[in-house]
Amino acid sequence: MSMSSSPPRAASRQDLTLAALTWVAAFGLMLRLDGVVELANLALLLVLAAAVAGWWLSVWASLLSSALAVLAFAWLFVPPRLSFAVEHHPHALLLFSMLSLCSISALLMGRSRRQTAQARLMGARAEQLRAFSDSLRDVHAPQSLAPLLHQALDALRPEPVQLLVLKNRLPPRNDPEAGLWLGPAADADQATGLWLCLREGRAFGPGTGRHQDLKAWYLPLRGRHASHGAALLHLPAGGQEKEAEQGLRAHAQSLCDQMGLALERQATEQTAQKARDEASGQATRNALLAAISHDYRTPLACIMGAASSLLEQDARLDARQRQRLAATILEETEALRRMTDNSLQLARLDAPGVSLKLDWESAEELVGTVLRRSRQRRAALSEAEPAAARLRARVEPDLPLLRCDAVLLSQLLDNLVDNALKYGAGSNIEILARRLPWPEPGPQQGQPRIVLSVRDRGPGVARAWQERIFDAFQRGAEAQSGRPDGSERRGAGVGLAACRAIAQAHGGEMRYRARAHGGASFECWLPLQASPPQAQEAVSP
The missing domain is CATH 3.30.565.10 (Histidine kinase-like ATPase, C-terminal domain)
Structure with a gap:
């Protein structure tokens, strides 16, 4: 079903055939009951036929067919027959009542058809929003669904849609390489309008209160704190927003906002993950420094004590004592080397790549x-x-x-x-x-x-x-x-x-x-x- 707010379609050949068959069946039944039932009861059959035929016909076609049917009823059944003259005032009142009821029925049926079409359109738009929201929820990289958003917006208007989606952060200056572009190539004015809409986070165009003279809508992909892209939807010739198209613009803005929120959520998750990684790395470094400051102190003290003894008391030490002090230095040095190697390898192997x-x-x-x-x-x-x-x-x-x-x-x-x-x-x-x-x-x-x-x-x-x-x-x-x-x-x-x-x-x-x-x-x-x-x-x- 099309998402656009186009005017009601004209009656198809099938609709015209069904309406004609309804009138033929009604007049056939009235001819068969002529003389059997009263004239007022035959008039009820005509009103019923007008209500049924009005379901397949437009309002104007229904009014015209009802008027022709009342004229045919007056010609065939109202005395004097085969004439449009009316002898009795009750018959004139009957014909007027029939025409009024048929007209009211046509108007009510037309209104019902418009409301039904509008309800279907709103239901289809709501389903589209729900499906698009589910797609954004289940995907880890919302940018991959940019073509899906472009396709949804493209279905709203007969004219092609241009879409700009930021790849990462908003650049300080307009940089075409910083965005993902979908749709026909935008000219300089359109590209400038898309970047302006993105930076300001506000819609431009007819009905938006800003730049009303434009012949297109510029809609931002809004998040809670910033915009992450913009869409350009062209209006038909004349460039004026019709009343029926206000709901269309609101629906297009809802689609854009869903994408904007998804992109902002992804950016927030990436920032949070980066913060967690930095905090984890900092915690590891702090723990490593704490372990080194505590566990390196004892072997260093032993090495310093043994070396001081060898330096200051060398003349008073025998060979066995010197060997024991040297072995202490060797053992503590080996312990330091092992702890250093393990710490370095642990830090290196935990690094990515x-x-x-x-x-x-x-x-x-x-x-x-x-x-x-x-x-x-x-x-x-x-x-x-x-x-x-x-x-x-x-x-x-x-x-x-x-x-x-x-x-x-x-x-x-x-x-x-x-x-x-x-x-x-x-x-x-x-x-x-x-x-x-x-x-x-x-x-x-x-x-x-x-x-x-x-x-x-x-x-x-x-x-x-x-x-x-x-x-x-x-x-x-x-x-x-x-x-x-x-x-x-x-x-x-x-x-x-x-x-x-x-x-x-x-x-x-x-x-x-x-x-x-x-x-x-x-x-x-x-x-x-x-x-x-x-x-x-x-x-x-």
């Missing part, structure tokens, strides 16, 4: 490198802090190559080994690499993955902390309680968070699993990729 240096690596070489490095560190510190824990590794034979960043995966395993040495209560620690099917339900269930895990037989992680242990700046109850000798367990709570970020950057997942007979298993599940033959040959002995 991070890229990894991927290559084909052997799981056996990765595990062996981490094992050798951990043993060397423990050996260097053995004089100051004997290591009761024993490190060992087990790698399943014939594992496929991993497409990974070797430096990051080595850091992941280093963090897990260091974590096990801190909280494993002196138990044996095992680095394990094997192939297992993915256990979680879903489309990937049962698909093989490589699992890199570090296991111990320590106290494990309390159930209340198992869901949060991989969050940044979170340390479990075991870490907060300190060592059995009363000394504090240092850490910023970023080691396991960095492990999870590294695993996710490789498309994998970090998981914690409590072992059946006590202890903890921290597992990195990595997806398998088909390695090229040359990569297999490069790592084969």
